[in-house]
Amino acid sequence: DADVTQTPRNRITKTGKRIMLECSQTKGHDRMYWYRQDPGLGLQLIYYSFDVKDINKGEISDGYSVSRQAQAKFSLSLESAIPNQTALYFCATSDPRTSGANEQFFGPGTRLTVL
Amino acid sequence: DQQVKQNSPSLSVQEGRISILNCDYTNSMFDYFLWYKKYPAEGPTFLISISSIKDKNEDGRFTVFLNKSAKHLSLHIVPSQPGDSAVYFCAAVHQTGANNLFFGTGTRLTVIP
Numbered sequence: 001d002a003d004v005t006q007t008p009r010n011r012i013t014k015t016g017k018r019i020m021l022e023c024s025q026t027k028g029h030d031r032m033y034w035y036r037q038d039p040g041l042g043l044q045l046i047y048y049s050f051d052v053k054d055i056n057k058g059e060i061s062d063g064y065s066v067s068r069q070a071q072a073k074f075s076l077s078l079e080s081a082i083p084n085q086t087a088l089y090f091c092a093t094s095d096p097r098t099s100g101a102n103e104q105f106f107g108p109g110t111r112l113t114v115l
Numbered sequence: 116d117q118q119v120k121q122n123s124p125s126l127s128v129q130e131g132r133i134s135i136l137n138c139d140y141t142n143s144m145f146d147y148f149l150w151y152k153k154y155p156a157e158g159p160t161f162l163i164s165i166s167s168i169k170d171k172n173e174d175g176r177f178t179v180f181l182n183k184s185a186k187h188l189s190l191h192i193v194p195s196q197p198g199d200s201a202v203y204f205c206a207a208v209h210q211t212g213a214n215n216l217f218f219g220t221g222t223r224l225t226v227i228p
Contacts, residue, residue, distance in 0.1 A: 004158070033215075035218075040124070040220060041220055042117075042119065042121075042204060042217075042218035042219050042220045042221060043159070043204065043216075043218040044218075045215055045216070048213075048215060056213070058215065090158050090159070092158075096214070102147050102149060102164070102208045102210065102214060102216065103149065103161045103164070104161070104216060105161070106151075106158030106159045106160070107158050108156065108157055108158050109156070109157070109158055
């Protein structure tokens with residue numbers, strides 16, 4: 001079984017709709033991240049959380065919100081989706097205490113299309 | 116502003132030859148660098164890393180070189196194999212900051228059998 005899972009894997013939605021992307025991990029890591037990847041661009045950090053009570057904005061947080069429901073779950077919400085949020089979204093985890101310094105483990109991604 | 120840059124979007128190499136992927140960064144506070152490999156429909160997976168106190172790190176067929184004065188790193192794959200065909204991202208982090216990774220735009224490597 002995959003250590004970091006994302007649901008859904010693909011989603012098509014319409015402008016103005018609210019959508020939630022979910023991430024679950026079985027690695028026991030405290031730190032979780034949400035990234036988006038656009039064609040020709042690298043991964044850009046949206047939000048990150050170092051534990052259940054800690055939520056931080058990344059480089060491109062506008063238009064997004066997150067919820068850390070438990071150590072193992074970190075969800076990303078688009079309150080009112082717009083077409084330029086069409087992208088590939090990745091969740092990642094890390095724990096410097098148990099893995100290589102700074103190494104992050106990624107889920108398989110969610111391809112989101114906003115029409 | 117892109118703090119980590121990979122100026123070659125793609126690279127094609129013959130099987131058995133060396134692949135060299137390049138990465139430049141602008142932020143002198145970065146002190147740890149990583150390479151990730153990504154296959155289609157999968158998330159990136161960690162490949163190799165290097166601390167700024169070193170100038171070379173080797174793991175099997177993969178070697179990363181760091182030139183701090185030039186703010187440049189490179190990934191060498193020798194010999195290249197068809198299974199190495201993927202998109203490679205370099206990433207940088209400032210370890211005394213929030214420890215967040217800054218990614219380059221990626222280089223698509225194609226190894227031709």
